[in-house]
Amino acid sequence: MNIGDIAKRTDLPAKTIRYYEDIGLIRPARDANGYRVFRETDLHKLAFLGRARALGFTIEDCRTLLALYEDETRASADVRQVAKEHLARIEEKLLQLQAMRDTLSDLVRACAGDNRPDCPILKDLAEG
Amino acid sequence: MNIGDIAKRTDLPAKTIRYYEDIGLIRPARDANGYRVFRETDLHKLAFLGRARALGFTIEDCRTLLALYEDETRASADVRQVAKEHLARIEEKLLQLQAMRDTLSDLVRACAGDNRPDCPILKDLAEG
DNA sequence: CCTTGACCTTCCAGTTACTGGAAACCCCAT
């Protein structure tokens, strides 16, 4: 299969797939004409990567997870550790975003939003 | 005041302050020796920027907000609009992150995390 | 006067994970 077919089947842009090859996540074969040739294993890996990325894992996490996936002698503890650390990063980000949302929605609510210049949003930004 | 003093007082890295000058957010004066000289207005602007960034506004939003802040004839509706759009982006991000967290915490909970290879996390990534 | 250390300056490169675009090659159908 060529890159376009794979792009459709994995729902990843062809650009992204080439990028994943560039950084060594996949190693598709090459046809005589230079075109990439994807086999089932490439397809599986890309689907795996797509799902891992959708869960927010970094590319480096993905590399680790893919290596663990292919290592039949892995310890599930290692996988769990990667996921736990990622989860912790997400929880932290969530707290940050929730705090931002709370402040922002207060400010937006407090602002008249008319054509007068007085604005609690700017006031807050200016005075802390 | 020199950049180091301002960095302490605004709690922004000196690097960041130079960067903000580079991209035209501030225009500190210069001393005969080439050192940046910050006045009260610069200090206020940087504090404003620090708070806006802490609320997650993009640099371009900050530029807009700063312009509105300095425009005595602004309409608060314009400020509110910027904040509302930003709030919407945050809400969306929150939903994404919450979904990730839910899935991830399920997976982490389901994984034994021992030295056996069987792992629901990898299984999920591999099979969707 | 000299040195030392803490400042400050500019400039360049690297970060994350792609994305857009140009120039050129390949393949198939008319």
Next chain:
DNA sequence: ATGGGGTTTCCAGTAACTGGAAGGTCAAGG
């Protein structure tokens, strides 16, 4: 042979800094 749709590589740009190198400045101490 020509047109359209694939594909290739390579280069640049994104957001918002951050790190580091090479070098100028300044005040204090000997």
